[in-house]
Amino acid sequence: MTSDELARKDGRKHDEILLSIRNLNKYYGNVLAVDDTNLDIRQGEIFALLGASGSGKSTLLRMLAGFEVPSSGSIMLHGNDIAHLPPNERPFNMMFQSYALFPHMSVEKNIAYGLKHDGMSKDEIHDRVQSMLKLVHMEKYASRKPHQLSGGQRQRVALVRSLAKHPKLLLLDEPMGALDKKLRTEMQLEVVDIIERVGVTCVMVTHDQEEAMTMADRIAIMDEGQIQQIGSPVDIYESPMNRMVAEFIGSVNVFESEIVDDQENYMVLRSPDVESDIFVGRGVSSAVDDKSMLFALRPEKTFISMDRPDKDKNVTRGVVEDIAYLGGHTVYYVKLPSGKIVHCFLANTERRAERPDWEQDVWVYWQDDAGMVMRS
Amino acid sequence: MNTYPTLKKFVPQGRYTLMAAPFLWLGIFFLLPFLFVAKISVAEGALAIPPYTALIEWLDGVLNIRVSFYNFQWLLDDPLYIQAYWNSIKMAFWSTVYCLLIGYPMAYAIAKAPKDKQTVLLLLVLLPSWTSFLIRVYAWMGLLKNNGLINNALMWLGVINEPIQMLNTNFAVYIGVVYSYLPFMVLPLYANLVKHDNSLLEAAADLGAGHIKRFFTVTFPLSMNGVIAGSMLVFIPVVGEYVIPELLGGTETIMIGKVLWQEFFNNRDWPVASALALIMVLILLVPIGLFHRIQNKEGGL
Numbered sequence: 001m002t003s004d005e006l007a008r009k010d011g012r013k014h015d016e017i018l019l020s021i022r023n024l025n026k027y028y029g030n031v032l033a034v035d036d037t038n039l040d041i042r043q044g045e046i047f048a049l050l051g052a053s054g055s056g057k058s059t060l061l062r063m064l065a066g067f068e069v070p071s072s073g074s075i076m077l078h079g080n081d082i083a084h085l086p087p088n089e090r091p092f093n094m095m096f097q098s099y100a101l102f103p104h105m106s107v108e109k110n111i112a113y114g115l116k117h118d119g120m121s122k123d124e125i126h127d128r129v130q131s132m133l134k135l136v137h138m139e140k141y142a143s144r145k146p147h148q149l150s151g152g153q154r155q156r157v158a159l160v161r162s163l164a165k166h167p168k169l170l171l172l173d174e175p176m177g178a179l180d181k182k183l184r185t186e187m188q189l190e191v192v193d194i195i196e197r198v199g200v201t202c203v204m205v206t207h208d209q210e211e212a213m214t215m216a217d218r219i220a221i222m223d224e225g226q227i228q229q230i231g232s233p234v235d236i237y238e239s240p241m242n243r244m245v246a247e248f249i250g251s252v253n254v255f256e257s258e259i260v261d262d263q264e265n266y267m268v269l270r271s272p273d274v275e276s277d278i279f280v281g282r283g284v285s286s287a288v289d290d291k292s293m294l295f296a297l298r299p300e301k302t303f304i305s306m307d308r309p310d311k312d313k314n315v316t317r318g319v320v321e322d323i324a325y326l327g328g329h330t331v332y333y334v335k336l337p338s339g340k341i342v343h344c345f346l347a348n349t350e351r352r353a354e355r356p357d358w359e360q361d362v363w364v365y366w367q368d369d370a371g372m373v374m375r376s
Numbered sequence: 377m378n379t380y381p382t383l384k385k386f387v388p389q390g391r392y393t394l395m396a397a398p399f400l401w402l403g404i405f406f407l408l409p410f411l412f413v414a415k416i417s418v419a420e421g422a423l424a425i426p427p428y429t430a431l432i433e434w435l436d437g438v439l440n441i442r443v444s445f446y447n448f449q450w451l452l453d454d455p456l457y458i459q460a461y462w463n464s465i466k467m468a469f470w471s472t473v474y475c476l477l478i479g480y481p482m483a484y485a486i487a488k489a490p491k492d493k494q495t496v497l498l499l500l501v502l503l504p505s506w507t508s509f510l511i512r513v514y515a516w517m518g519l520l521k522n523n524g525l526i527n528n529a530l531m532w533l534g535v536i537n538e539p540i541q542m543l544n545t546n547f548a549v550y551i552g553v554v555y556s557y558l559p560f561m562v563l564p565l566y567a568n569l570v571k572h573d574n575s576l577l578e579a580a581a582d583l584g585a586g587h588i589k590r591f592f593t594v595t596f597p598l599s600m601n602g603v604i605a606g607s608m609l610v611f612i613p614v615v616g617e618y619v620i621p622e623l624l625g626g627t628e629t630i631m632i633g634k635v636l637w638q639e640f641f642n643n644r645d646w647p648v649a650s651a652l653a654l655i656m657v658l659i660l661l662v663p664i665g666l667f668h669r670i671q672n673k674e675g676g677l
């Protein structure tokens with residue numbers, strides 16, 4: 001193992017910036033697909049662009065690959081602006097959603113395709129192809145054609161084809177999009193493992209939040225051409241910056257509320273939907289006159305009880321409107337007196353325990369630090 | 377119908393009826409006439425109506441079956457016929473090559489054009505075939521003859537002093553054939569090229585290939601089916617082409633279609649003419665068989 005690889009094993013350190021995207025815009029006619037985007041990709045990280053379809057994430061990725069020319073802005077790699085370089089002159093390689101394996105070439109030739117343009121000798125190419133095949137345990141399939149492979153095998157070939165040239169940046173477009181759910185979970189971990197072993201920096205695009213959270217070190221949430229928030233999976237989930245991010249990742253109950261008391265280490269909110277005061281166990285600097293706040297509560301951080309809990313804050317009455325038993329947990333749709341429906345998860349830790357039933361009066365409550373507050 | 381199970385047997389089943397239709401068509405309009413031709417080819421010429429001897433004859437209580445291979449021997453002995461076959465194949469081969477060289481860029485351009493313009497461009501390729509084939513070949517005579525449009529224009533421009541002999545040469549035949557058969561090359565190629573997955577080209581570009589390399593390593597190999605289909609659609613009919621060499625060709629253009637005509641109508645030698653036609657079909661079976669095999673192989677993809 002080289003010292004480089006050892007350093008990686010010690011914990012991936014992503015301090016050095018590989019790629020800087022500055023004020024990047026992309027118009028299609030009058031439609032702004034990517035809106036004044038700024039982004040730094042750090043050396044060695046797996047970075048996910050996460051968003052719904054039409055959020056601009058694919059356009060951004062295609063601009064990195066060189067398939068789309070930005071309307072304005074720059075993409076800086078080692079101090080050079082590569083925004084207008086054609087794809088065949090960029091040291092980046094992409095794994096396509098459809099894999100885009102050449103159907104008329106064997107696995108071996110597919111992997112060697114990019115190497116032939118680099119002036120490598122026949123032996124070097126052969127060695128590189130072999131090491132790539134070894135990486136994904138596909139040595140036996142070298143002479144197969146893509147249509148003779150299973151979905152997972154095709155993906156492995158597509159992955160090593162895009163790694164064969166040792167790109168500075170690996171781009172993954174919806175990497176698991178063409179796989180069924182079970183294979184997807186398996187491949188997510190395998191792909192991450194390979195990427196980390198090779199040590200390549202990676203930018204991926206996905207609409208699947210689970211995939212982004214499983215694979216990526218950092219995630220950017222995109223909406224309407226803009227990056228809403230960049231952070232680790234935990235940051236994005238537990239501290240969303242706005243309602244869009246909170247609602248995009250996982251499910252969430254959002255209460256429109258007003259600040260009643262705002263102190264250094266706690267704050268009290270009041271919402272028309274919640275009968276008691278909402279007590280937030282940390283201060284939020286809000287030196288603004290605007291007193292309105294959004295209080296967001298993840299369903300798994302709520303408790304549901306048939307008896308009134310011994311609390312006078314963070315508790316509210318409701319009626320069970322609907323129940324969805326999902327095996328691992330059950331989702332209760334509780335209707336509050338105001339008419340608002342709150343989602344509550346109840347982990348099924350006991351088999352056939354006594355549970356609230358349809359139309360039953362229940363109490364919903366939560367801990368002081370369970371909720372999140374945001375401005376918009 | 378369930379009440380009459382025995383009747384049901386006699387009611388044709390939808391699937392078989394559907395399958396029978398093309399077979400019936402081929403049987404009546406191809407196989408039967410072909411068998412007639414085959415039968416005549418092993419007869420001998422005679423001064424009679426029809427002008428050949430019967431294959432099976434009942435004479436004084438003796439059943440005579442005469443199968444004569446004399447016609448085939450005759451064809452193989454006379455260099456004129458072999459020359460005619462060779463010329464036809466050569467002519468068909470080069471016409472196919474020219475059609476491919478002109479048709480491929482056309483099909484490629486149409487397939488790459490914006491979706492809404494593709495229909496218009498395809499229509500432009502097909503539009504000439506809305507007028508009679510014969511009229512279009514006659515039109516070429518008007519263009520190519522010594523005092524035709526092209527010669528007159530060139531003389532008016534001062535490029536040449538006296539007309540170039542174009543009509544009644546192989547050159548004119550090539551022009552006529554390539555012009556007439558170009559749509560048969562363009563359409564299957566277009567149908568193939570338009571289905572190509574653009575992400576393959578993007579992948580090739582991503583892996584470092586420039587425009588030319590992308591074309592020759594991805595687009596062209598993947599369009600091979602279209603190339604073969606188009607080539608067959610041009611090559612096979614051109615081998616037997618009669619009208620174009622007759623109208624545009626000269627004495628140097630000895631093609632099998634023309635020889636066939638002469639044998640049938642000038643020499644009234646039906647058996648030799650039939651033998652000629654039979655050998656031509658046999659020659660064409662080779663590329664057709666190859667085509668079929670390749671298609672079956674690709675079908676497994």
